[in-house]
Each structure stands twice: as C-alpha cells, then as structure tokens.
Amino acid sequence: MQVWLHAFSFPHRTAALARQAEAWGFTGLFVADSQNLNADVWIELALAAAATRQLQLGPGVTNPATRHPAVTASAAATLQEESGGRVVLGLGRGDSALSQIGLAPVHVAGFERALAELQGFLRGEEVVLDDDVRSSIGWIAASQQPKVPVAVAATGPHVIAAAARHAEMLDFTVGAERERLAWAIEAARAAGEAARAGALPDGAGRSPGAALSLGAFVNVAVDPDRAAARDLVRGSTAILARFGTEGAPADGLSEVTKAGIAQLGAEYEEARHGQSSAPAARRLEDDFIDRFAVCGPAGEVLERLLALRDLGLERIVVVPGSLDADAAAVEASNERFAADVLPGLLAA
Numbered sequence: 001m002q003v004w005l006h007a008f009s010f011p012h013r014t015a016a017l018a019r020q021a022e023a024w025g026f027t028g029l030f031v032a033d034s035q036n037l038n039a040d041v042w043i044e045l046a047l048a049a050a051a052t053r054q055l056q057l058g059p060g061v062t063n064p065a066t067r068h069p070a071v072t073a074s075a076a077a078t079l080q081e082e083s084g085g086r087v088v089l090g091l092g093r094g095d096s097a098l099s100q101i102g103l104a105p106v107h108v109a110g111f112e113r114a115l116a117e118l119q120g121f122l123r124g125e126e127v128v129l130d131d132d133v134r135s136s137i138g139w140i141a142a143s144q145q146p147k148v149p150v151a152v153a154a155t156g157p158h159v160i161a162a163a164a165r166h167a168e169m170l171d172f173t174v175g176a177e178r179e180r181l182a183w184a185i186e187a188a189r190a191a192g193e194a195a196r197a198g199a200l201p202d203g204a205g206r207s208p209g210a211a212l213s214l215g216a217f218v219n220v221a222v223d224p225d226r227a228a229a230r231d232l233v234r235g236s237t238a239i240l241a242r243f244g245t246e247g248a249p250a251d252g253l254s255e256v257t258k259a260g261i262a263q264l265g266a267e268y269e270e271a272r273h274g275q276s277s278a279p280a281a282r283r284l285e286d287d288f289i290d291r292f293a294v295c296g297p298a299g300e301v302l303e304r305l306l307a308l309r310d311l312g313l314e315r316i317v318v319v320p321g322s323l324d325a326d327a328a329a330v331e332a333s334n335e336r337f338a339a340d341v342l343p344g345l346l347a348a
Helices: 014-024 041-051 069-083 108-122 157-166 178-199 226-245 255-267 286-292 298-309 327-340 342-347
Strands: 002-007 028-031 056-059 089-091 150-154 169-172 213-222 294-296 315-319
Touching: 002 014, 002 213, 002 342, 014 028, 014 041, 014 327, 028 041, 041 056, 041 069, 056 069, 069 089, 069 108, 089 108, 108 150, 108 157, 150 157, 150 213, 157 169, 157 178, 169 178, 169 315, 178 213, 178 298, 213 226, 213 298, 213 327, 226 255, 226 286, 226 294, 226 315, 226 327, 255 286, 286 294, 294 298, 298 315, 298 327, 298 342, 327 342
Parallel strands: 002 028, 002 315, 028 056, 056 089, 089 150, 150 169, 169 213, 213 294, 213 315
Antiparallel strands: none
C-alpha cells in the first residue's frame, strides 16, 4: 500500500517536511494549491524535489480554472524532469483556490473536458481547445521521462466517472466511513467497466490496458488523548466533509454523518476555511469527527486504515492537521503515525 502525506504549503517549511516525510518512509507528499491561503504550490514543490531523492511529489490538488491545463501540464512536466520522474498531478474541480476569489467549482462537464485536455498535453499530443484552437507542448513530446500520471480528487459519482474515463489515479474525498468508501469504490469500478466497454470519446483515457488506481484522502490524527486528536483535524475534516454538500448522494453515510454534512452546508464560512477555530468546525459533534476522520491512539488508527485498505484501496493520503493547527502538534501527530502506524500499513 502507498501512504502519502498531505500538507499546506507554508514558506520555509515545505522542503523540510518533504525531507522528513522521505525519512519517515512515506510514499509521497501532496501539497495544497490555494493561492490566497498558502505559498505557491509549484515553487514549494520544486524546493521539495531538490531536498529529496525518492519521495513522490505533486499538487494536492490543483484545478483547471486558476491554472489552464496547458500551464499545469508544463509545470508538472518540468517538475517531472527536474525530479527524475517523481511527480503525480492531483486535480480537482477547485475549492478554496476558487472560493477565495469569488468563483464556484468548475462544472463537471467543464472539468472533464479540461481533464482530457490536460492528459493530451501531458502525452505531448496536439489538443483541440475551444473555437477549434489547436495547441501542443512540443518539448513534453521529446521528454525521456515517463508521462506524469493524473490523480483526480472526487466526491460525487459524476467526477468519479470522469476520473475512470480519463485519469490514471482516483483519490476519494468522501471521509473514512467504511460503507461510504465502499459505495465510492463500487461507483469507480462500474464507471471503469463502462470505459473499458468502449464508452470513451476519441483520444481520451489512460494508456491501453492500464487499470485505475484507487486511493482516498483521510483526515488523520494520532494521539492517546482522543479529544486532542479531534481538535487537531476539526478544520481539515470540515473541508472534506463540506464536499458532501455539493450534490453527492448519501449512499453509505450514517445518520450522524449526514447531519454533520448538512450542518456544514448551512454554517461553513469561506473566510475561515480549514480552521479548527472556525465556529462551524467547533460545533461539529465528536461522534461525527470520529466517523468521518480517523483519530485517536495509534493502534486504533492502524486498525481503521487497514479496514479501509481491505476495501480495495491502493493508497491513503493522510491529511494530518487543520490550516490553523499548531505546527508542533501536527509534527508530533505525524511522528506517532510514522513510528506506530506507517510500518503496519506499508507491510500490509
């Protein structure tokens, strides 16, 4: 199993965290792309690449609105060259990168079109854009590095289906309830079967015969004090849980989780995005956090993550703390995870 670490991109901290994540044994590091809340993701990823040797790296996640697919393809392929082939490109419809400048997430149809364009650019192909504009990135076609794989972050069935048609990887953002993840995995497999049956438009999709790799973003905090663990991930749990308000079906959700998602939909403040101190995050019930996130003593965290792996996940992306979390507390949780949870996941 692959185990990735997610981080917000703070200046002077990302490269050091990348070195530490590599030393701990994480497979890779995803760095958030949210220009109003964090430092520039591609600059921080370049610094992380220079500071490491084996760690895989990528934005977690970027979007096709603030960055055109050609711009993103060029940035990702450049990092692929400079890192020696260690890049995974995380892509989604857009969250705080858009809401902080007054924009809504990219419509699903537009997202799928941009995803297909991005894949074409990354393969070094000519891409047909709006108004029949034809474009390509010639230097990518001449690269000796493998194509950058794209990992789509998805909550609802339509984006899951788009990922199954076009991406190499799919990382669910549906929380850690086992029944909910089982629903998402089944939706991805059904969409993948449809794609293999010939439902793809011309020029789209993965390499012939390639399987869709499934993973999940999971809010994780390791602390023998369960209340402290909950508080560490309140804000980041609110981020992922809020995605459930965007038209996704309620399949596999407990009544507790349904109620918590509905509450977030009514109370979430974009100005306090990702903050554990935000009123909406503070009002989340303990039972909701215990279900949607994975937090508590190391043994329990390992047991729950192994149960998620057994559903068919190949990858867990650990989201360890909120945007306003104390850096020392996040590091302590990460150290406990690395010492007492990560070995069990990697050996499984």
